[in-house]
Amino acid sequence: EPEVTQTPSHQVTQMGQEVILRCVPISNHLYFYWYRQILGQKVEFLVSFYNNEISEKSEIFDDQFSVERPDGSNFTLKIRSTKLEDSAMYFCASSEAFRDMQETQYFGPGTRLLVL
Amino acid sequence: EDQVTQSPEALRLQEGESSSLNCSYTVSGLRGLFWYRQDPGKGPEFLFTLYSAGEEKEKERLKATLTKKESFLHITAPKPEDSATYLCAVQGMDSNYQLIWGAGTKLIIKP
Numbered sequence: 001e002p003e004v005t006q007t008p009s010h011q012v013t014q015m016g017q018e019v020i021l022r023c024v025p026i027s028n029h030l031y032f033y034w035y036r037q038i039l040g041q042k043v044e045f046l047v048s049f050y051n052n053e054i055s056e057k058s059e060i061f062d063d064q065f066s067v068e069r070p071d072g073s074n075f076t077l078k079i080r081s082t083k084l085e086d087s088a089m090y091f092c093a094s095s096e097a098f099r100d101m102q103e104t105q106y107f108g109p110g111t112r113l114l115v116l
Numbered sequence: 117e118d119q120v121t122q123s124p125e126a127l128r129l130q131e132g133e134s135s136s137l138n139c140s141y142t143v144s145g146l147r148g149l150f151w152y153r154q155d156p157g158k159g160p161e162f163l164f165t166l167y168s169a170g171e172e173k174e175k176e177r178l179k180a181t182l183t184k185k186e187s188f189l190h191i192t193a194p195k196p197e198d199s200a201t202y203l204c205a206v207q208g209m210d211s212n213y214q215l216i217w218g219a220g221t222k223l224i225i226k227p
Contacts (some may be wrong), residue, residue, distance in 0.1 A: 004159075031213070038213035043160070043203065045214040056214055091159050094212075104150065105215060 004108035023092030122218035145209030
């Protein structure tokens with residue numbers, strides 16, 4: 001069964017350092033998302049991406065964040081200068097298409113980011 | 117503002133003891149309501165999508181229902197392997213397909 005994969009599973013970094021989180025969405029999916037979940041809190045939307053551009057972003061997704069689809073399979077989230085409060089589990093998701101009825105978003109296993 | 121509230125926060129049941137989890141939502145116009153299961157340290161695993169009031173979906177011991185204000189996840193004769201956090205999320209017409217999440221219900225099934 002096709003699944004979303006994410007690497008690395010864990011990432012420890014120093015405050016102020018740049019990190020890149022990687023995702024391989026399901027192969028025939030066209031819409032990609034990043035969410036985060038701070039320990040013990042709700043899942044929060046960061047950004048959605050379609051046709052090589054951002055479709056929607058939340059207030060969390062400020063200038064320190066960027067997304068990219070560098071090739072036909074990978075989808076990345078970059079945090080330019082990490083802060084302590086960026087420590088969280090980051091989930092990538094993908095969906096097949098937007099139609100009148102919403103397509104289900106399928107999630108990867110997550111990358112646990114710890115900023116020291 | 118779109119909002120999702122889940123109750124209870126935690127639920128402990130004996131194996132075989134059926135119960136229901138609640139997801140109340142306020143949204144400008146509902147595009148879809150989603151149920152996911154999340155195991156500790158893992159990503160949300162898709163269970164159901166509901167689109168309109170009156171709709172029901174079933175999968176093994178789980179059944180999801182939807183009204184105009186809330187959704188229920190009914191668990192019939194649960195087993196210990198059903199222990200997980202169950203998350204509800206909605207998608208509103210005003211959003212560009214982002215999911216708005218509830219805090220989840222942590223379900224523990226004791227053998």
